[in-house]
Amino acid sequence: MTPSTSMSGPMNDSHEIAADALSLEMEADSAVVLVDIREALERLAGHIEPSFHIPTDNLTEGVRSEFPDDRTSLVLYCARGIRSREAARTLHHEGYRRVRFLAGGIEAWYAAGHPMQSDAATRGREWAPRYARQLRIPEVGPEGQKKLLDASVLILGAGGLGAPAAYYLTAAGVGTLGLVDSDRVDESNLHRQILYRTSDVGTPKVFTAQATLQALNPDVRVVPFHERFTRDNAERIARDFDIILDGTDNFAARYLVNDICIKLNKPNVHGSIHRFEGQVAVFCHGDGPCYRCLYPEPPPAGCVPSCAEAGVLGLLPGVIGSLQASEAAKLILGIGEILSGRLLRFDALSATFESFTVARRPECDWCDPDTPFPGLVDYQELCGDA
Secondary structure (H helix, E strand, O other): OOOOOOOOOOOOHHHEEOHHHHHHHHHHOOOOEEEEOOOHHHHHOOEOOOOEEOOHHHHHHHHHHHOOOOOOOEEEEOOOOHHHHHHHHHHHHOOOOOEEEEOOHHHHHHHOOOOOEOOOOOOHHHHHHHOHHHHOOOOOHHHHHHHHHHOEEEEEOOOOOHHHHHHHHHHHOOOEEEEEOOOEOOHHHOOOOOOOOHHHOOOEHHHHHHHHHHHHOOOOEEEEEOOOOOOOOHHHHHOOOOEEEEOOOOHHHHHHHHHHHHHHOOOEEEEEEEEOEEEEEEEOOOOOOOHHHHOOOOOOOOOOOOHHHHOEOOOHHHHHHHHHHHHHHHHHHOOOOOOEOEEEEEEOOOOEEEEEEOOOOOOOOOOOOOOOOOOOOOOHHHHOOO
C-alpha cells in the first residue's frame, strides 16, 4: 500500500512526508502532485520541479480550480513545513483525503540534496539558500541579485570601515571586491576591524581579509592590492571597478580618492569616524558634489588628530561601514535615495542621525565639467599620514 492510498480518516501528522520519501515517490509515481503554497517572491528563490504554484491566500479556490477531483494525491510545501501543515488540514476538511505536506518544507528538501529550480537567472539552486531573503524583496529580486553579482566595488582601506563594508558586501553577493591596504594586522586593530582574529596579528591585511571573505561567500571574487594607494598607482588600481568605497583614515588618501573618482567618473562612497561620531556621504555621483566641494583643501599637518591619536569607539566603524555598504548596494541596484548632496552624521552617544545638505560648489576646479582636470595630487608630505 502506498502512502497516498493510506490517507483516510482524521488529519494528523502521519500525513507528512519526508524529503527522501517524496523524492522516491516522485520517481515511482507520476500521479503525485506537488503544490507550492508560498508567496510569489519566495518562489523566486527556488522551487521543486514540477510543482504548481497556488499561494495560501488562494489555496482552496486554486486547488478546486486546478484539481476538481478530490481524490488527487497532493503534497503541499512551504519554506519549513509550518504553513503547509495547516494548509493540508484545511484541504482535508474540504474533502481532499489524499493531501499531505512536506516535512521541513523546501529547506529540508534542499538540505537533503534534492534538486531545485531557481528563477534567478543562471545561478540556479546556488542562489536559493544564500540569497533567499534578498530575492524576496521586490526592489531586489533575481534581476537585482544579478546586478549585485555582476558589480565590482573597490574598498580603500581594509580597516575599521573597510572591514564591515567588505563583510556585508560579500555576504550580499557583490561579485568582485578589491581591497587596497599596505598594512599588517596589529593587535590594536582587533577591537574594531572584524575581519581579523588574534592569530592573524602580523599578517598582511588584504590577504587575510581575502581568505575570510571568500570562505564566507565563494560567489565573490576578492582582489587584494597589498600596496599603498598613491598618485602613481591610483588609476591602475581603480579603473576596472564600478564604485569606490573610501575607508581610509587620513586626509592624503581622501583627497586622492576624490580626485581619481572625478577623473574616472566613479561614485565615491565616503566614510569617516572620530571618537563617538561618524559621517557618510556619496560624492562624485551624477550632478552631486565632490569631496572638495565640502572641503576644498586639506588641513595643515598636525591640526586634526588621527584615529590613532584621538581614539574611536570600536563599535562605531561597524555602523558607518555598514552604511557605506548600504549606499554601495543602492548604487548597484539603482534604488532608494542616494546620499549624494547630503552628509549623514551619526552620534553614538546621543544615538542620533543628522543630515546636512552639501551643495556642489560652482567654483570647484576639480568637479566642474567645463574645467580641465587639474591632475592627481599627492598630499602625503603636506598633511601627513594618520
